[in-house]
Amino acid sequence: MIDLHIHTNATPHHATWTPETLADAAARAGLRVIAVTDHNTTAGVRAAQKAGARHGVRVISGVEIDSGFPAGRSDDLLPFKLWHVLVYGADPDTPQLQTLCRAVTERNRLDAEALRKRLIRAGFRLTGLDDLRRPPNVADIGTALGKSNDLPDRSLDDTDESAGMRYILTQLPGAYRPPAVDEIIAVAHDAGGVAVLAHPGRSKGVYAIPATAEDIAAMAAAGLDGIEVYYPTHRPDQVTMYRRLAQRHGLLITGGSDSHHPDQPLAHWPVAWCQDFLERLGSGGITK
Numbered sequence: 001m002i003d004l005h006i007h008t009n010a011t012p013h014h015a016t017w018t019p020e021t022l023a024d025a026a027a028r029a030g031l032r033v034i035a036v037t038d039h040n041t042t043a044g045v046r047a048a049q050k051a052g053a054r055h056g057v058r059v060i061s062g063v064e065i066d067s068g069f070p071a072g073r074s075d076d077l078l079p080f081k082l083w084h085v086l087v088y089g090a091d092p093d094t095p096q097l098q099t100l101c102r103a104v105t106e107r108n109r110l111d112a113e114a115l116r117k118r119l120i121r122a123g124f125r126l127t128g129l130d131d132l133r134r135p136p137n138v139a140d141i142g143t144a145l146g147k148s149n150d151l152p153d154r155s156l157d158d159t160d161e162s163a164g165m166r167y168i169l170t171q172l173p174g175a176y177r178p179p180a181v182d183e184i185i186a187v188a189h190d191a192g193g194v195a196v197l198a199h200p201g202r203s204k205g206v207y208a209i210p211a212t213a214e215d216i217a218a219m220a221a222a223g224l225d226g227i228e229v230y231y232p233t234h235r236p237d238q239v240t241m242y243r244r245l246a247q248r249h250g251l252l253i254t255g256g257s258d259s260h261h262p263d264q265p266l267a268h269w270p271v272a273w274c275q276d277f278l279e280r281l282g283s284g285g286i287t288k
Contacts, residue, residue: 002274003267004035004060005086005198005228005256010044013134015260019044023051023059029266033278035088035256037062040104042092060281062088063097064198066104069181069219079173081209083197085184086228086254089281090193100187104179108137111176115141115168118175124148138176142168162205182222189223194280196226196254201238210238213245220249226277230255230269252277 007015008022015038017025026034036048036059045061052059065087068080090097115138119126126144129136136144139161145151146160151167168175181197188195197219200211216227229242230253246253254277257267271278 001029001031001268002033002255002271002278003031003257003259003269004033004062004088004254004274004277005037005064005231005258006034006266007038007064007258007260008036008044008048010036010041011038011260012041014039017259017262019047019051021262022048023055023057025262026052026057026266027055029268031057031266031268033058033060033271034266035060035062035086037064037086037088037256039064040066040101042097042101045092060088061090061092061193062086063092063101065100065184066108066178067181067184068178069215069222079169081211081215082178082207083181083211084199085181085188086196086198087184087188087191087193088196088254088277090188090191094191096187096191097193100179100184107177107179109135112136112138112141115172115175118172119145138168139165159205162207165207166205181219181224185223185225188225194225194252194277195223196228196252196277197224198228199231199233199258200227200242201234202231203233211242213241216242216245216249216251220251224251225280226252226254228256229253230267230273232257232265232267252280 008017009015036045038044042063049059065085067083067085069083070080125148129144142164143161145164151163185195202208203210227242227246254274255269259266
């Protein structure tokens with residue numbers, strides 16, 4: 001059994017699995033292969049691999065990168081959709097990957113800083129940012145903006161974060177500059193890894209609009225290597241659709257829990273479901 005999408009406490013302010021508790025829990029759960037895929041950092045991979053070796057669990061090197069890609073249809077309201085791309089199998093210390101991770105984090109910080117000043121000048125009330133004990137990121141700005149209740153045409157279904165981010169993306173073009181999916185694909189390939197689209201069927205407001213067949217086709221044409229077909233919130237019809245799209249475009253299939261904390265269950269996907277992915281990686285990024 002495998003789980004190819006897990007976060008450790010190397011994910012800043014976002015996850016609590018330590019390498020040791022994760023490796024121990026994976027072994028106890030009968031997992032033979034896992035992947036550590038922290039947000040925009042590979043800082044936890046080496047420690048997780050060492051812990052995995054002690055517990056008889058192979059740990060694949062991974063990282064989950066924030067990104068954007070043009071919307072698949074001309075009638076989409078957003079100029080681009082927000083995606084997460086999983087990069088697997090690259091040496092976690094490779095300069096190309098480290099440069100990308102630093103660039104994503106720094107670009108987000110600078111965009112957040114500029115957005116904060118711009119929105120305050122425009123008369124928006126942004127509260128709570130000074131309580132973060134760290135520089136705010138764009139998501140923090142979106143949440144503060146959503147809480148301000150100053151937004152026009154807010155949907156009743158919006159969370160504060162989604163409402164704020166929708167305004168930023170649609171009304172302030174160019175204010176948020178995540179790297180494009182094809183940029184991440186290029187870095188992944190240059191570093192000897194593979195690029196996989198994370199949770200394509202997840203629905204989470206503006207942050208996760210389920211991928212259409214057009215979206216998958218466009219990213220496959222840009223060099224995408226695979227899609228995360230198996231994911232806890234994917235409906236059976238979505239699993240069927242994404243599996244067929246993977247076959248149509250020659251994409252690898254992966255699956256993972258996206259667990260960030262010990263109280264979020266690890267996945268137990270059969271190895272056979274992701275066999276082509278594991279064969280593609282060979283021994284790259286996997287502990288002996």
